[in-house]
Amino acid sequence: MGIILAVPVIGLDPQYEGLIKKASSILIIGAVAWVLANAVRIGEKAVLASYDISASDNLQARKVYTQVHVIAKTLLFIIVLFTVASILMCFEEVRRFGTSILASAGVVGIIIGFAAQRTIANLFAGFQLALTQPIRIDDVVIVEGEWGRVEEITLTYVVIRIWDERRLVVPLNHFIEKPFQNWTRTSAQxxxxxxxxxxxxxxxxxxxxxxxxxxxxxxxxxxxxxxxxxxxxxxxxxxxxxxxxxxxxxxxxxxxxxxxxxxxxxxxxxxxxxLPRVRLDAPGLNGSAFTHASIPDSART
Structure with a gap:
């Protein structure tokens, strides 16, 4: 900020003056984004520090872990989105491009809507999952015929750690739209x-x-x-x-x-x-029933 205020006083060439102002603005935006992102991470760690997800009875811990992880990832996504947008708006070419987009917002909106339909659906599924919690971190689930534990929940997909160490990556909206088994929904027992x-x-x-x-x-x-x-x-x-x-x-x-x-x-x-055996009724042998084990060796084939 001090550099931006000092540039007009120094009296630099207008070309360099504009370059320094842009660089300073980008640095300020990046610094603010870094502070906000670290604040989110510190807050996440502070909240989760009170819960032990490795405990045998970890239902409450898994609830909190899931909500905090989804909220933290959402906030980080918003911070990154606004940071990139703010940096791009420092350039005149981008601002002009943005103006042209706004002029044709209807057509562009329809195109972007179709292109990002699945992504937007997964983002909304993430919010719904954080609120309703059909799955949580460390839940035992059966998805697509595979048994495993919920290892990670992101804004768009869930990672299931299969019992044989494979990883199954499932879109978030799968857990909203399709049935699955959750063995630890209310209790681990x-x-x-x-x-x-x-x-x-x-x-x-x-x-x-x-x-x-x-x-x-x-x-x-x-x-x-x-x-x-x-x-x-x-x-x-x-x-x-x-x-x-x-x-x-x-x-x-x-x-x-x-x-x-x-x-x-x-x-x-x-x-x-x-142990299980097969019984045969053979009238030709004195009319008596017998088992395979009771047949004489000479009569066996």
Whole structure:
């Protein structure tokens, strides 16, 4: 500012005087933009410092993180937009171009509207997402058949960190217009399920007692609920379902794998003959029914 005021006093050549004024104006605009951008970043860090998103129960933290991130990115976008516009307006050629645009604002507006339709839709989706929060930072979601966590939310897209370390980039308006699964919308706790087919000869009550002991000793079980039920019966056998709760999606997945492994191990050890089998009715062999396991070796092909 001091340079701009001092230039007329110094009495420089008009060509250099105009150049110095433009350079000084650009520096002032850049400095103001830098101060505003840093103020936004400092404010963002100050607000988020009170919340620990790595905690096991981080629902409130994820709400605040999502809102603050979207608002901060929006403010930075506005600052950059006005900074670039202000710098360009320092040049006479740009001002004349702007005047010509205003003269044909109707046609240009229609062209820009069609060209930026998707971008504008995503920007409005970002504001809607920040207010309604169908997803938040670190939410566990299933999008396009992929399971992952919300890693980043920008003004136009969301980055999903897939379980195998891939990244799925999804436009923001996808979460407004299309259905998706959010496993941590209100709580991180989940109910895991394990399905297992067995023969009708397996004693369900005894297996339920064994599963009770297995679940209660599992370190990943959160102690809220478990059960074992027969959920389906066919001509070949019955389907068992084990349900058990866990504190979050990661523990629920590992608990399911653990219970499935222990269930297979227990049935193999104690009820080997109760694994699924095919029964045949052969009237030609004394009119009695038999299983594949009971056929003599000489009669097998």
């Amino acid at each position: 989940l109910l895991g399920s394990v399905f297992f087919w067995v023969d009708y000869t397996l004693p369900v009550a005894e297996l339920r007692a064994a599963i009770k002991d297995i679940v209660e000793k599992a370190p990943l079980w959160d102690g809220r609920f478990w059960n074992l039920q027969v959920t389906e019966a066919t001509e070949r056998g019955m389907q068992l379902r084990v349900l058990a709760t866990a504190s979050d999606s990661g523990n629920a997945w590992n608990l399911r794998c653990y219970l499935r492994e222990k269930l297979i191990e227990y049935v193999q050890t104690h009820y080997r003959n109760s």
